[in-house]
Amino acid sequence: MNVREPLSVLKGFGPKSAEKFQKLGIYTLEDLLLYYPFRYEDFKSKSVFELIDGEKAVITGTVVTPANVQYYGFKRNRLGFKLKQGEAVVSVSFFNQPYLADKIELGQEIAVFGKWDSAKQSITGMKVLAQVEDDMQPVYRVAQGISQASLVKVIKAVFDTGVHLELKETLPQVLMDKYRLMTRSQATAAMHFPKDLAEYKQALRRVKFEELFYFQMNLQALKAENKSESNGLAIAYDEQKVQDKIAALPFPLTGAQKRSLDEILADMRSGGHMNRLLQGDVGSGKTVIASLAMYAAYTAGFQSAMMVPTEILAEQHYLSLQELFPDLSIAILTSGMKAAVKRTVLSAIADGSIDMIVGTHALIQDSVVYHKLGLVITDEQHRFGVNQRRLFREKGENPDVLMMTATPIPRTLAITAFGEMDVSIIDELPAGRKPIITRWVKHQQLDSVLNWVKSELAKNAQVYVISPLIEESEALDLKNAVALHQELSEYFAGQATVALMHGRMKNDEKDAIMQDFKDKKSQILVSTTVIEVGVNVPNATIMIIMDADRFGLSQLHQLRGRVGRGSKQSYAILVANPKTDSGKERMKIMTETTDGFVLAEADLKMRGSGEIFGTRQSGIPEFQVADIVEDYNILEEARRVASEIVKEKNWQTDEQWAPIVQNLKEKTDFD
The missing domain is CATH 2.40.50.140 (Nucleic acid-binding proteins)
Structure with a gap:
């Protein structure tokens, strides 16, 4: 009997039983051995x-x-x-x-x-x-037709055969000795049937290290491959022209902006493939840095493209690029364009008469052929799937890639979640921006808040009101928003126009409402959905968030960032009567800091990474036993050692690292 054999080799294990176990992703004896309990009952x-x-x-x-x-x-x-x-x-x-x-x-x-x-x-x-x-009794995740008792019985039967002793060691001896780790077969046995708590903890340490180490090995190998001089474009931009453009800006760049731009330009000039994340809080000036990178590509004879999640954002970026570079040929491409206009734009992109292109995911459709694409920028990168980003890269000769996000990712996680990327962080706001004043009020104080809003409206202010979030039901969200819209319309009758925006509307409807708000046709905007990331309404200075304790810190911070876009003093009012300690804590910390990174760290501690990122969309793997927040120290060590190994010139042929190379080949398409 060997570990790669199907479960059907077990006595009394028929095709029907095998089918049930497949629901748990268990096909072979090895799958079963590595199907660990998620907790234990201590009797x-x-x-x-x-x-x-x-x-x-x-x-x-x-x-x-x-x-x-x-x-x-x-x-x-x-x-x-x-x-x-x-x-x-x-x-x-x-x-x-x-x-x-x-x-x-x-x-x-x-x-x-x-x-x-x-x-x-x-x-x-x-x-x-x-x-x-x-003893400690294991508790497993089960599927319909499989009881805890029957699963434990099968696992015990497999261990009784001794087949687990054949499990191939995946870690090199040098690392096992260095970290005093159990062997793989010892750890597997102790994960299921530990003699005591101490043995279980040792097994857990081994399994977590293995998971995190291989995650990091993949990332570090990918990063090294990206950096290889033969893998990318060397964009030889005109340094003088770029410096002149920076000098001509109507405002000076902050130190953090200069540092980030230098890092991006150095990547573009090298022959390696740029894969960089530009991370900066709302209003920190990422767009101007991305625009300057696009300009650098233009001076070297390359086209650049910027992909954003919505048409209204595409329009906004298009106008700001035209303002910055009036002499260049800039195009916008969205799926909502008329066919004749689209044909003209596509033909101009293909023949090279367009220098910069801004658009939605229409930029990666088959019909788009670029003349000489050198730089690709995606804004709010977590909105685009991995496949969409890959399609974009395949549009040119492996163009340099810059991703931008206004979601402050805790420093502890940026290095992990985007481990194969280099990270540039803009962590200071441009001069002249006033910090947003944040207040937490109880529902009973709402009348005095609305009274104050009346006086601000008289000074031409505009207001966002976010309707409470009910996670279980979009229908209830809508009902709440409609009721809130009606109440506010009555309250401000004759003084302000109150608009309503919600998730059930079509995109062009939402765009039109947002445009009207931007053009000051409405003064108050009630919305259920998070107001589109990045949409700029400089005149909007008040953000009221109803039942704010229903939102996480990162979400509250994103919402708050919709105001404070101009030079006027802006305010965020959190209306909440939180019942839990963590709800009160969230309200308190929001009033104490406007630093998105401080809040992101706090949010991470309170809620864990899965909820912040939405694990599936972020590209962060869901580990079987490791947790990138709780096990950050193991993760950091795994990253350090993986990075050291990959830096060795001949690590793939070095005998001591043979188990790693073998395991990477089996688990991925690594070669």
């Missing part, structure tokens, strides 16, 4: 004085009252008795298990596993244990 007895409310635990004691079964309704009953542990007497209940009454005798010493209720000093039983078990 060591505890003192009732140590227990926390809601905790699942085992308590032992002497039965001091007879077991009594009460029936109420069809097949519904409750078995109850009392247990004495030392000085404490505990009420025990089992629901719908009347047969247990025969097992419980007065004066008997028993162990009960269940859920503790500290207010009632009672335990709701799940299991009566004949004796206290000292």
